[in-house]
Amino acid sequence: MHVVVNAAMSADGKLSSRRREQVTISGDEDFERVDRLRAESDAVVVGIGTVLADDPRLTVKDSGRREQRLENGQTANPARVVVDSKARTPPDARVVDDEAETYLCVSENAPVERRMDLSNQATLVTAGDDRVDLLRAFATLQQHGLEQIMVEGGGELIFSLLDDGLVDELTVFVGPQLIGGRDAPTLTDGDGFVENYPELSLEGLEELDDGVVLSWAVQY
Numbered sequence: 001m002h003v004v005v006n007a008a009m010s011a012d013g014k015l016s017s018r019r020r021e022q023v024t025i026s027g028d029e030d031f032e033r034v035d036r037l038r039a040e041s042d043a044v045v046v047g048i049g050t051v052l053a054d055d056p057r058l059t060v061k062d063s064g065r066r067e068q069r070l071e072n073g074q075t076a077n078p079a080r081v082v083v084d085s086k087a088r089t090p091p092d093a094r095v096v097d098d099e100a101e102t103y104l105c106v107s108e109n110a111p112v113e114r115r116m117d118l119s120n121q122a123t124l125v126t127a128g129d130d131r132v133d134l135l136r137a138f139a140t141l142q143q144h145g146l147e148q149i150m151v152e153g154g155g156e157l158i159f160s161l162l163d164d165g166l167v168d169e170l171t172v173f174v175g176p177q178l179i180g181g182r183d184a185p186t187l188t189d190g191d192g193f194v195e196n197y198p199e200l201s202l203e204g205l206e207e208l209d210d211g212v213v214l215s216w217a218v219q220y
Ligand SMILES: NC(=O)C1=CN([C@@H]2O[C@H](COP(=O)(O)OP(=O)(O)OC[C@H]3O[C@@H](n4cnc5c(N)ncnc54)[C@H](OP(=O)(O)O)[C@@H]3O)[C@@H](O)[C@H]2O)C=CC1
Pocket: 006, 007, 008, 009, 014, 015, 016, 017, 019, 020, 021, 022, 023, 025, 046, 047, 048, 049, 050, 051, 053, 054, 083, 084, 085, 086, 088, 131, 132, 133, 134, 152, 153, 154, 155, 156, 157, 158, 160, 161, 185, 189
């Protein structure tokens, strides 16, 4: 399995504002790059915080790319994965519509009723008692044939994946705005590291739109 985290942050490292509403940070060229990356992936992963905040589709936008996937014997869109311990994904969320297959990673303690409600729309992967055990959940996703994984956020999930040593590459578009706010989500939230900080080795640097795309390999 190969895991790439891709996100867009403001020049001061924020993924969105303190209101936790979706903020457009990428420009057209970066959204094209993101669409290419989605089209090259077997699955696009987000946390439940992102689903509740953004109601994302996580589909490939360009029809030519979807057709190319079909010609390659793949589904038109990559699978979508939501990390959602308590099965809080709303049944009418776009991420569980019929545009693509969806996996919901839940914990053992997710209410049975909510799991039942969602089980017609998504494949449930149960891992962890109260919180999703990412190592186990990702191992199960791999058993389902999902090898090339793109994680889009948010900051809580990205931190945990780094903490568990699951991230191979980190790609960040740094956009030309400042968002600020001590409570605004950053690229890596969670508890934060106090030692054994993951180290990054710079692999690429590209000017796009009015910002820059930085690509790193993660070294544990
Ligand atoms: N600019 C960008 O590129 C992007 C921006 N965003 C922005 O980020 C914000 C959302 O980010 P955030 O609030 O951090 O939410 P996340 O999407 O990171 O989801 C976090 C939630 O995932 C659940 N979860 C389950 N298991 C784990 C685990 N092992 N580790 C971590 N989380 C786990 C938790 O909820 P529970 O316990 O209930 O399961 C947790 O609160 C929004 O404002 C959105 O707009 C999001 C993506 C990309």
